[in-house]
Amino acid sequence: MTPAEIPAELVDDVRILWDYHDLHHEPAPTDVGVGLGSHDLGVATRTAELYHAGYFARIVFTGANAPTTVQRFPRGEAVHYREHAEALGVPDEAVLVEPKATNTGENIEFTRRALHGAGIRPRSITLVSRPYQQRRAFATCRRTWPEVTVFCTSQRTSLHDYVTGIGDADRVINMLVGDTQRITAYATRGFIAPDVVPRHVRAAFQRLVAAGYTSRLVPE
Structure with missing residues (x-):
């Protein structure tokens, strides 16, 4: 084995x-796509796919580092996600980087602050996470940012x-x-x-x- x-x-x-943990949410048009930082670069890949499919026009990648990601993403999870998405054809101006969050609660809260600071107040968001993080990400957003409509998705695998x-x-x-x-x-x-x-x-x-x-x- x-x-x-x-x-x-x-x-x-x-x-x-x-x-x-797979919520089986069907993708739907939302105001913003939020890629939650982790060791899994597939999150950025899925976010880019949905952007190109027209599900949202603005992306936030959020995440600093954890002990399990610092070697893989030395410049920070969100920064590497953005670079990967840009390599997949996502324009730089469509991406906002939130580089400080160290857990899922901070991912959501700091994303909201970053968007509000940029004058963006979304009514709906798509959370893109690792497959097994969907349910917790959804529940975190319902607690932390209850005024937005939220959908969750991951790489289809x-x-x-x-x-x-x-x-x-x-x-x-x-x-x-x-x-x-x-x-x-x-x-x-x-x-x-x-x-x-x-x-x-x-x-x-x-x-x-x-x-x-x-x-x-x-x-x-």
Whole structure:
């Protein structure tokens, strides 16, 4: 088994979490597209695709660095996202960079401030994130920026293809487990809007925690 392969005994549980976090929002025209910084350059690729398809005319890339991204994106996540989007044909004048956010709550709040500072007050936004971040990003925006209509999307890819592209199954599983926990933990702390975690999702989460996928859990 290669590092990019999910252990066979875990595939069903990993897929349950993967499907849970995909909100299946259909793209719709919005005022602004917001690419949430991370290690995944696919976020910038998807944002550029939607821009070229005419879903929005303005982009904000938001993100500083985390310990997991500083080597990959030494100039900051948002800066590298912008460079990637421009290489895909997005004009520089369409992109606003927010280079300071270090978590999803700051991504949303600092994006709002940057847009307002530029005289832009959107009524609707498209959040572009990693596939397993959609649900938490949506809940964060509902709490932090409730006056906007928000849609979420990610690169259209299968679980297998995503893990293969990242090249590290353990990392993806740990991130899925961590984001699942955050749906409840962050709602309890008031960071995000409450959401429902179905029973079968909770059971899959607990089995993966028992299997040792705990590196992205936050203290309760």
